[in-house]
Amino acid sequence: MSPGNIPQYRQLYETLRRHIVDGLYREGDLLPSENELCKLHGLTRPTVRKSLDLLAHEGFIKRHQGLGSVVHKLPKGIGILSISGTTTAIGKENLETRTIIRPGLSPWPDDFPFSLSDNEREAGCMHFTRLRLVNGKPVIYDISYIPNINLPRFSARNLNNKSLFNILRAAYRIEVKGGEQYIKAINAPDPEICRILDIKHDTPVLHLQRRIDTSRLNFYIYSILYCNTSDHSLYGIF
Amino acid sequence: MSPGNIPQYRQLYETLRRHIVDGLYREGDLLPSENELCKLHGLTRPTVRKSLDLLAHEGFIKRHQGLGSVVHKLPKGIGILSISGTTTAIGKENLETRTIIRPGLSPWPDDFPFSLSDNEREAGCMHFTRLRLVNGKPVIYDISYIPNINLPRFSARNLNNKSLFNILRAAYRIEVKGGEQYIKAINAPDPEICRILDIKHDTPVLHLQRRIDTSRLNFYIYSILYCNTSDHSLYGIF
DNA sequence: CAGTGGTCTAGACCACGGT
DNA sequence: CCGTGGTCTAGACCACTGC
Structure with missing residues (x-):
């Protein structure tokens, strides 16, 4: 059946x-x-x-x-506060994703905002960054960290215009189930990020720290995002 | 039964x-x-x-x-992104609420961020503001708008340290069911808000625009929040 | 009043984790 | 293997909305 x-x-x-x-x-x-x-x-x-x-x-x-x-009326902002990646709102046509730093192995950052298990520490992490553009303008810079556990050939995959979540589901049968996030308003932190987001040094940006749950036990994806919200608010329901 | x-x-x-x-x-x-x-x-x-x-x-x-x-581990930020008011996280002991502008009738603002029905426009709105303090420091300034429909003696009620939602439930049998919100990072907008939140003019703050659903048909509560997140992130799940 | 969603029962079979 | 949560059935009664 x-x-x-x-x-x-x-x-x-x-x-x-x-x-x-x-x-x-x-x-x-x-x-x-x-x-x-x-x-x-x-x-x-x-x-x-x-x-x-x-x-x-x-x-x-x-x-x-x-x-x-x-x-219900469909939302007008970027639905990044909910699940299913960023793509929910706005309409896919206008959304573009570029990989800035390709996936590669690196040590965990010293100032990592989440506490890591011993397993995660030992495994090391895959690190890569992506830029999300709406109508050609950079809006979100996404720095991702994934524990290097049982993900063969991950670094060879092309992330452009594909949802990371889709790749995880299709290639590794890992389902994203939700997560938690901490949100702040800060001034754009360093010149590199200002350059990538095409903003001035003192522009206020949204700073998100996320830990994303998956269907694999004790396997989390971590993500730090900087969002230029001057043209597009983030949208969420509660 | x-x-x-x-x-x-x-x-x-x-x-x-x-x-x-x-x-x-x-x-x-x-x-x-x-x-x-x-x-x-x-x-x-x-x-x-x-x-x-x-x-x-x-x-x-x-x-x-x-x-x-x-x-799950209990969150460390302010759980304002979920339902049940602000009070979820942090522990009630540290959270204090002060009414800055007491409830009173006023016209709807000209630049109101949500579209209003004819009913809501005609009814006019109750307007009041509250300040949320954590450990004695101002963190969130909350500007609320409620359509003035069937809420007898609302302005006489004391909102200090009581959840607005509890008053609505107890006095009017209105249950809060969820809502939607738009989030931005901005520089603190006007001197008045800087004074209330005790921050400098160019401090980045979180700006939230919320429409809150209730159990009463076509009855919404509107709220605009300014959050100083330099010491406390907002916390949410997704 | 009829129709709607809200709550609840008492079962069933399956997929998965730990042993 | 057993116990867990995940899915699903086929009913029941209630509270509420609109007419």
Whole structure:
């Protein structure tokens, strides 16, 4: 009975999500009722509800008892505060990713903002940086650190315009599950980063430190981001 | 059979949550298994799982198939990016709230960052501001706007050291359900805010624009925040 | 009132981790 | 191998919205 290992609630979620972002449902529209979705897709209500839970959790719909599931306005900022990488909002067309420093082995930085396990320390880390551009303008500089554990040939892979998360899933069957982040406002720290982001020395930027959970036990991805938010706010739901 | 209108999954969630923040379970500990929790509390597994979904969603636990529910390290920043007000992290002892501008009616600002419905425009808005201090130092300046719809005697209420959300629930039976936010880094905008946050003119601060959903249909709370993050990062999960 | 989402039960089978 | 969480079924009753 297994339809290819992807759970049914996930499939329904993807379908509805695509319909929303493609504009088939518009802001304020009602989704079909839960019972209708059950009949349409041959599922039971708990399964359908799980799909809707996901959509509501990510801000695509809002549910009202007695009324239905209302489609939410799509956000206008960069959806980096949620999961699924940066790509959620804005529309992929405008988003570009360039690798600045290609993946390579390096020691962990001395001032690393997260505490590391002994395993992680011993393994050393893969280090690489990427620049995200919106409409050709640099917006986010992303410095990534990945423990060098069981990732054969990782450094040979091309990260341009591909989601790091997709590579991890396809090549190593590692699913990203969420994470935690610390956010600050700072003045652009060093001349190198100012040059990369094309900003002046005293420009305020967002500074994010993230630890990203994966489906592999005790395997985390670390990321430090500098964001020029003068033209694009970051967007999140809570 | 109704135990006072609070759902059972919510009660179990609150219980487990309290046990975690009180230190009864510590970082890395395993929670009782789902089946054990069923027996302990006389619930079925879907109900227990809903409690654990909530805990996982808010970052208190992380679940691993085949292993169990692992208690997560408690965050060190200010948990303002999630729900439940600002109070989640840091420990209540250090957090203080002062009302700067008491609630009063005022017109909506001209440059309001969210689009307002006709209903909201006509109703006018309650406006007030609060300052959040950590260890006696100002950290967050919160400017709130609430549509003046069916909120009798709101301006008479004292907001000091009480959660706005608690007042809404207790006095008006309005539950806060989530929301969306736009985040930027800016230089402290005007002398008034610099004075209130006790910072210099060119200090970078976090700027948050939030629209908060409630259980009342088409009733939103709006909030603009300025955060001095030089000593305390904001913390969030995703 | 009918229809909606919110809560809950009592089972089932599967994939995965640790032993 | 056993116990864990992940998925799913087929029902039930309730609270709320709109008419």
